[in-house]
Amino acid sequence: MTVERILPTEEAYELLGLTREIAEGELAPRAARYEQEGEFPRDVLRTIGRAGLLGLPYPEADGGAGQPYEVYLQVLETLASSWLAIAEAVSVHTLACFPVAAYGTERQRKSLPDMLGGELLGAYCLSEPQGGSDAAALTTRAVRDGDGYVVTGTKAWITHGGQADFYNVFCRTGGPGAAGISCLLADADTPGLLPQAPERTMGLRASPPAQIVLDDARIPADRLVGEEGQGFRIALEALDTGRLGIAACAVGLAQAALDHACAYAKERTQFGKPIAAFQGVGFMLADMATQIAAARALTLAAGRLKDAGRPFSTEAAKAKLFATDVAMKVTTDAVQVLGGAGYVSDHPVERWFREAKVLQIVEGTNQIQRLVISRALTRD
Numbered sequence: 001m002t003v004e005r006i007l008p009t010e011e012a013y014e015l016l017g018l019t020r021e022i023a024e025g026e027l028a029p030r031a032a033r034y035e036q037e038g039e040f041p042r043d044v045l046r047t048i049g050r051a052g053l054l055g056l057p058y059p060e061a062d063g064g065a066g067q068p069y070e071v072y073l074q075v076l077e078t079l080a081s082s083w084l085a086i087a088e089a090v091s092v093h094t095l096a097c098f099p100v101a102a103y104g105t106e107r108q109r110k111s112l113p114d115m116l117g118g119e120l121l122g123a124y125c126l127s128e129p130q131g132g133s134d135a136a137a138l139t140t141r142a143v144r145d146g147d148g149y150v151v152t153g154t155k156a157w158i159t160h161g162g163q164a165d166f167y168n169v170f171c172r173t174g175g176p177g178a179a180g181i182s183c184l185l186a187d188a189d190t191p192g193l194l195p196q197a198p199e200r201t202m203g204l205r206a207s208p209p210a211q212i213v214l215d216d217a218r219i220p221a222d223r224l225v226g227e228e229g230q231g232f233r234i235a236l237e238a239l240d241t242g243r244l245g246i247a248a249c250a251v252g253l254a255q256a257a258l259d260h261a262c263a264y265a266k267e268r269t270q271f272g273k274p275i276a277a278f279q280g281v282g283f284m285l286a287d288m289a290t291q292i293a294a295a296r297a298l299t300l301a302a303g304r305l306k307d308a309g310r311p312f313s314t315e316a317a318k319a320k321l322f323a324t325d326v327a328m329k330v331t332t333d334a335v336q337v338l339g340g341a342g343y344v345s346d347h348p349v350e351r352w353f354r355e356a357k358v359l360q361i362v363e364g365t366n367q368i369q370r371l372v373i374s375r376a377l378t379r380d
């Protein structure tokens, strides 16, 4: 189904056109096989990078495309409606570029053109086995030793773990709590940085997360991003933008499920009629479409606040919460519209249903989004 979009520039319409071509021509035909075989699509990400889609919201002077968030989010949505793992990879990579782009030293920023051009793939290492929601309690420790830090600990659930070229490692250089956390930028070949076997996940099997063990990993002191103690702030600022990306991914996934369910409902007949003619099915499709439209509007409204330089953190949390809950509901209903056919892998709705679940968990579970929103409401 064509989504009517209002974009700010002619260039943005062309960019969305190019994205649609890539999504339909390169992503859609590959998604099922890569997901079935659990193969990481590094080659596809290179294509995406060369098309300029891996650094969209960053300034052109840094090697990005200088696009506003409202455009970047609609690109993500378009990618997600063909293959969620690629859209999620673009979103996580964009998040992983944030610390250097916003807080990096001149020397660190020299890597930005390769990061934003897609030659270097990024990972963001905040969660640990003993805690993801209470990230300020992280225990990975970095101890200064001469011209470097010696880092010990385990990071958990790291998207692009074992595939990334650079890792943002959030670790404790000081005392307990948020104030003791710093951000170090580690290259993949850092001695002692040891990616573990990929997790066996419910969905997103082409891009499973992995633990990263840091066993006396030595990271040069000049790879400290920002100042010591600034790491938690950097992590949360990155997550604010990342949550917008996850919301856009959710909208795209839900749209794909609705489109598939509509096409099926028009074809499939029961009791001598297309099932779409039964009000019980038609109303389900109507509710799905309405929820998606609302999720898209909320996500773009939050993105436009960011573009305008206004506070957007709470709105990003609302968008992530609502859009990912919508994706779960819509993909569940899409399975229902297909009946038995929805429960087998001959149709992609089965995979989309499994993939939607993770969006309610990553970048702060939806309970944590509610915490963020309720705290903003009740703050004095």
Ligand SMILES: Cc1cc2nc3c(=O)[nH]c(=O)nc-3n(C[C@H](O)[C@H](O)[C@H](O)COP(=O)(O)OP(=O)(O)OC[C@H]3O[C@@H](n4cnc5c(N)ncnc54)[C@H](O)[C@@H]3O)c2cc1C
Residues within 6 Å of the ligand: 092, 123, 124, 125, 126, 127, 128, 129, 130, 131, 132, 133, 134, 156, 157, 158, 159, 160, 201, 204, 208, 209, 358, 361, 362, 363, 364, 365, 366, 367, 368, 371
């Ligand atoms: C596929 C995948 C990819 C991921 N990629 C990354 C990545 O690239 N980088 C990274 O750092 N992390 C990543 N994560 C980790 C993700 O961010 C965490 O899983 C998430 O933050 C939840 O943390 P947890 O799993 O430790 O659950 P827990 O924090 O143990 O939470 C368990 C349950 O308790 C609830 N809960 C916890 N605290 C509260 C509270 N105060 N109020 C109400 N409910 C609460 C949670 O909502 C959840 O339902 C990824 C996870 C997955 C599954």
